[in-house]
Amino acid sequence: MNSQTQAILATDKRIDGKAISAQVLSEVAEQVSQLQAQGVQPCLAVVLVGKDPASQVYVKNKLLRAADVGILSVEHYLPEHTSEETLLSLIESLNEDAKVQGILVQLPLPKGIDEIKVLEAIKPIKDVDGFHSSNVGGLSQGRSVLQPCTPSGCMRLLKHVCSDMSGMHAVVVGRSNIVGKPMAALLLQANCTVTLVHSKSRDIQSLCQMADILVAAVGRPEMIKQDWVKPGAIVIDVGINRVEKDGSTRLVGDVDYADVWDSVEAITPVPGGVGPMTIAMLMSNTVEAAQRQHALVSMNRVDGSRESP
Numbered sequence: 001m002n003s004q005t006q007a008i009l010a011t012d013k014r015i016d017g018k019a020i021s022a023q024v025l026s027e028v029a030e031q032v033s034q035l036q037a038q039g040v041q042p043c044l045a046v047v048l049v050g051k052d053p054a055s056q057v058y059v060k061n062k063l064l065r066a067a068d069v070g071i072l073s074v075e076h077y078l079p080e081h082t083s084e085e086t087l088l089s090l091i092e093s094l095n096e097d098a099k100v101q102g103i104l105v106q107l108p109l110p111k112g113i114d115e116i117k118v119l120e121a122i123k124p125i126k127d128v129d130g131f132h133s134s135n136v137g138g139l140s141q142g143r144s145v146l147q148p149c150t151p152s153g154c155m156r157l158l159k160h161v162c163s164d165m166s167g168m169h170a171v172v173v174g175r176s177n178i179v180g181k182p183m184a185a186l187l188l189q190a191n192c193t194v195t196l197v198h199s200k201s202r203d204i205q206s207l208c209q210m211a212d213i214l215v216a217a218v219g220r221p222e223m224i225k226q227d228w229v230k231p232g233a234i235v236i237d238v239g240i241n242r243v244e245k246d247g248s249t250r251l252v253g254d255v256d257y258a259d260v261w262d263s264v265e266a267i268t269p270v271p272g273g274v275g276p277m278t279i280a281m282l283m284s285n286t287v288e289a290a291q292r293q294h295a296l297v298s299m300n301r302v303d304g305s306r307e308s309p
């Protein structure tokens with residue numbers, strides 16, 4: 001990126017997730033060309049069980065972005081009543097398929113399927129969501145592993161407005177396995193003081209008021225108002241809530257964007273903030289997985305005693 005773009009993106013109070021994700025995607029496209037030049041075609045397998053309409057939209061967007069950057073994708077659409085066994089055997093075959101370097105099983109899975117069991121079945125080196133316990137553990141130890149896409153996207157957005165987060169107080173609202181907990185781990189790694197707030201926390205408003213960096217990931221439309229936010233705070237809104245208003249549906253975050261605007265130093269919009277970054281980081285993880293698997297295979301040629309990835 002040139003310095004002019006950098007300046008525009010860094011000085012605007014609105015953190016433009018669409019523009020920043022476009023930069024990530026162009027870096028990824030460059031990495032894809034480099035892999036192709038080495039005879040490797042990165043490929044992402046996307047597994048969708050059932051017909052959840054939101055999941056269908058997300059999966060469609062992921063496939064479009066993959067195509068944009070030259071990542072091949074294979075889609076596996078399974079019916080709502082697929083057995084756990086069938087899903088596990090599909091994952092097993094994708095694990096063994098050397099042409100597939102990334103496996104994404106879209107969440108949530110239908111009731112009756114054990115989500116943890118399914119995520120644990122994915123080979124960690126192909127786990128582009130970063131949800132396998134081996135990657136979760138590695139993240140918490142500060143090792144270089146595949147990281148969950150939404151939190152790593154948020155970190156990338158934060159870096160645009162704040163090059164050094166060291167010593168800042170970051171408050172994360174929400175303790176989900178896919179956003180809140182890994183977000184806290186990444187902020188800690190960036191030397192923030194981290195507070196993880198959840199539904200049982202007392203006086204959530206006062207905790208939020210302490211934040212230099214406030215990350216909202218609770219799924220409650222426009223819960224965070226101006227008097228929850230310290231003047232000069234940086235706000236990252238992970239929420240994607242569909243609300244009915246005047247007969248039409250619109251997307252809002254967990255933060256009341258218009259209400260907090262005057263107080264904040266910088267803020268991500270919804271849509272166009274964290275959402276597009278999540279998808280860009282998925283593409284970045286797919287390329288990283290392909291690079292790592294290629295490196296392992298090359299090593300095997302030298303040392304035949306090693307296991308294949």
Ligand SMILES: Nc1nc(=O)c2c([nH]1)NC[C@@H]1CN(c3ccc(C(=O)N[C@@H](CCC(=O)O)C(=O)O)cc3)C=[N+]21
Pocket residue numbers: 057058061104105106107108129149150240251270271272273274275276278279
């Ligand atoms: N295994 C798995 N990995 C995921 O990463 C995963 C998942 N399951 N299940 C669902 C959540 C949600 N998620 C989003 C991705 C992009 C947008 C996105 O592009 N949002 C657009 C708006 C899109 C719209 O109109 O709904 C935006 O914020 O601008 C939103 C949400 C990934 N998730």
Ligand SMILES: [Mg+2]
Pocket residue numbers: 017269270271272273274275276
């Ligand atoms: Mg968004």
